[in-house]
Amino acid sequence: MIDLVKKYLIELQQSICSEVELIEGGAKFAQDSWTRDDKRGSGLTNILSNGNIFEKGGINYSIITGDKMPKSATALRPELEGRKYTALGVSLVLHPENPFIPTAHANVRFFIAEEQGKNPIWWFGGGFDLTPCYGFEEDAVHWHQTAKKACMPFGEDVYPKYKKWCDDYFYLGHRDEQRGIGGLFFDDFNSGSFDECFDFMKSVGNHFSEAYLPIIRKRMGTPYNESEKDFQLYRRGRYVEFNLIHDRGTLFGLQSGGRTESILMSLPPTVKWSYQFKTKPNSEEEKLTSYFLKPRDWVSLK
Amino acid sequence: MIDLVKKYLIELQQSICSEVELIEGGAKFAQDSWTRDDKRGSGLTNILSNGNIFEKGGINYSIITGDKMPKSATALRPELEGRKYTALGVSLVLHPENPFIPTAHANVRFFIAEEQGKNPIWWFGGGFDLTPCYGFEEDAVHWHQTAKKACMPFGEDVYPKYKKWCDDYFYLGHRDEQRGIGGLFFDDFNSGSFDECFDFMKSVGNHFSEAYLPIIRKRMGTPYNESEKDFQLYRRGRYVEFNLIHDRGTLFGLQSGGRTESILMSLPPTVKWSYQFKTKPNSEEEKLTSYFLKPRDWVSLK
Numbered sequence: 270m271i272d273l274v275k276k277y278l279i280e281l282q283q284s285i286c287s288e289v290e291l292i293e294g295g296a297k298f299a300q301d302s303w304t305r306d307d308k309r310g311s312g313l314t315n316i317l318s319n320g321n322i323f324e325k326g327g328i329n330y331s332i333i334t335g336d337k338m339p340k341s342a343t344a345l346r347p348e349l350e351g352r353k354y355t356a357l358g359v360s361l362v363l364h365p366e367n368p369f370i371p372t373a374h375a376n377v378r379f380f381i382a383e384e385q386g387k388n389p390i391w392w393f394g395g396g397f398d399l400t401p402c403y404g405f406e407e408d409a410v411h412w413h414q415t416a417k418k419a420c421m422p423f424g425e426d427v428y429p430k431y432k433k434w435c436d437d438y439f440y441l442g443h444r445d446e447q448r449g450i451g452g453l454f455f456d457d458f459n460s461g462s463f464d465e466c467f468d469f470m471k472s473v474g475n476h477f478s479e480a481y482l483p484i485i486r487k488r489m490g491t492p493y494n495e496s497e498k499d500f501q502l503y504r505r506g507r508y509v510e511f512n513l514i515h516d517r518g519t520l521f522g523l524q525s526g527g528r529t530e531s532i533l534m535s536l537p538p539t540v541k542w543s544y545q546f547k548t549k550p551n552s553e554e555e556k557l558t559s560y561f562l563k564p565r566d567w568v569s570l571k
Numbered sequence: 572m573i574d575l576v577k578k579y580l581i582e583l584q585q586s587i588c589s590e591v592e593l594i595e596g597g598a599k600f601a602q603d604s605w606t607r608d609d610k611r612g613s614g615l616t617n618i619l620s621n622g623n624i625f626e627k628g629g630i631n632y633s634i635i636t637g638d639k640m641p642k643s644a645t646a647l648r649p650e651l652e653g654r655k656y657t658a659l660g661v662s663l664v665l666h667p668e669n670p671f672i673p674t675a676h677a678n679v680r681f682f683i684a685e686e687q688g689k690n691p692i693w694w695f696g697g698g699f700d701l702t703p704c705y706g707f708e709e710d711a712v713h714w715h716q717t718a719k720k721a722c723m724p725f726g727e728d729v730y731p732k733y734k735k736w737c738d739d740y741f742y743l744g745h746r747d748e749q750r751g752i753g754g755l756f757f758d759d760f761n762s763g764s765f766d767e768c769f770d771f772m773k774s775v776g777n778h779f780s781e782a783y784l785p786i787i788r789k790r791m792g793t794p795y796n797e798s799e800k801d802f803q804l805y806r807r808g809r810y811v812e813f814n815l816i817h818d819r820g821t822l823f824g825l826q827s828g829g830r831t832e833s834i835l836m837s838l839p840p841t842v843k844w845s846y847q848f849k850t851k852p853n854s855e856e857e858k859l860t861s862y863f864l865k866p867r868d869w870v871s872l873k
Contacts, residue, residue, distance in 0.1 A: 301846075301847070314846070316846045318845065318846070325844075325845075325846075327846065442825075443825040443831045443834075444831060502841075506838070509811060509815070509842075510815060510835070513811070513812060513815035513816050514815050514816075514822075514825070520816075523744075523745040523816070529745045529746060530846060530847050532745075533812070533844065534846050536808070536844040537844065538843060538844060538845065539804075539841070539842070539843050540811075540841070540842045540843075540844075541840060541841050541842075542627075542835065542838040542839065542840060542842075543620065543627075543840065544603075544616070544618045544620070544627075544629065544832060544836050545603070545832050
């Protein structure tokens with residue numbers, strides 16, 4: 270099982286990197302292959318810095334093993350306590366230079382927790398979600414339509430379920446704000462055979478580019494001024510707050526002795542915090558939080 | 572008890588603000604007085620932005636009450652569970668423009684947890700700690716000497732105990748780095764009478780300016796270039812990581828429904844994250860992590 274998933278993940282990483290480089294038209298990912306000192310983890314971190322389109326982008330493949338599931342993973346699933354595990358996944362975050370292009374995040378992962386004399390417990394997780402600074406309805410509709418398309422072969426109820434989970438997950442309680450306009454989020458997914466579950470994960474992984482690339486192409490030519498850039502830097506603060514305070518994936522990684530630099534590649538390149546930043550009434554900046562960052566049934570809008 | 576502490580805290584806030592404004596020579600704190608909608612908290616947040624010396628500084632007084640101690644406070648002290656509480660304190664963070672001036676943090680606070688028919692449980696907490704980007708031994712020695720001076724009237728063992736607690740507390744596990752060069756940190760402090768404990772808290776609060784102001788004056792004229800500024804922005808990332816991942820005070824504030832903007836005023840104004848930032852061997856930048864950010868007996872260095 271691990272080998273099959275690994276093969277797919279490495280191909281997925283490669284294919285998304287190629288597509289991003291194509292749209293960049295020059296800038297290339299730097300590849301950093303690493304192995305943990307204790308040999309319990311390795312990975313390939315691909316980083317793009319100061320590109321034409323992306324100020325910073327990271328597309329990371331990693332596989333880690335451990336003797337004992339970490340706390341953040343067993344809190345809700347005590348049956349996993351004490352099991353050794355292998356976790357592998359591809360995780361990507363792309364922070365555009367242009368504030369009119371949204372930041373994208375995607376992740377697909379496979380877990381297997383084993384204990385001698387017992388059946389292994391395995392599951393898939395993943396999803397993708399979009400974080401605009403300036404919202405566009407048509408982009409949100411396209412993003413969610415593509416998310417729905419990825420889910421449809423697996424049942425009518427799949428998209429609504431994982432769309433809602435995404436909204437629930439990417440929520441900043443201390444701000445009472447969504448991180449972005451959502452997408453898909455699933456975890457602990459093991460209903461049906463391994464092949465069926467794996468197919469679903471692949472469908473999510475394979476639809477990421479179709480969801481994101483058209484939005485980049487549509488927005489990359491939009492001119493922006495300093496105050497719009499500033500708004501982006503300010504909004505990136507929320508991204509940092511979510512990832513460091515709330516994100517289970519980040520906490521799992523740091524707790525399990527993951528590779529800090531690869532985990533925190535998700536953080537934006539430049540960020541600003543200012544006390545009580547205020548948006549003008551009825552501005553595009555205000556519309557972001559008052560309209561776009563509320564859970565919404567985007568696919569029905571079209 | 573609450574009234575006595577409140578009076579002191581408001582005076583302390585005022586006095587530190589005046590001293591900072593004096594050194595700023597122009598820029599003033601903006602005062603933002605706030606009350607929570609549910610009336611269970613109020614405060615005065617003083618913010619200085621884009622000053623001559625400080626890119627951002629916040630000196631916050633707040634008092635909050637609650638029906639039930641939040642999780643982060645009762646994890647280690649189950650006897651507090653279910654009690655109503657009042658917490659008040661002054662908290663400050665000063666982020667200088669010049670990378671040769673260290674960032675300073677100080678906090679003094681008083682908690683009282685009450686339950687009908689039982690004796691109230693009260694305690695003090697606080698401390699101050701320093702986070703340089705470029706280290707100077709003489710500054711570290713002065714800072715710790717002043718910390719020791721604040722503690723000496725209360726016993727020989729007080730400074731070493733709270734100096735160590737500070738080193739233990741301001742530690743980023745995922746980076747295996749101290750946040751800074753430390754100082755003092757104490758919590759759950761209630762040994763002796765209320766007056767004695769209160770005197771200790773006041774001594775810590777009153778020594779902050781004596782510890783910090785001479786360092787500002789010594790470093791504020793040092794010229795710096797873009798790469799030194801960049802190093803500061805990069806190091807500020809660690810500050811954010813600590814505050815959002817590890818800091819119990821921040822988590823307590825956010826969990827107890829505190830005022831997010833006042834709590835997160837501690838975050839630096841501008842921050843950069845870059846993948847695997849590398850310092851040159853034997854540079855001042857490398858010396859920061861290899862020498863200064865290790866727990867060290869600074870007072871014995873002089």
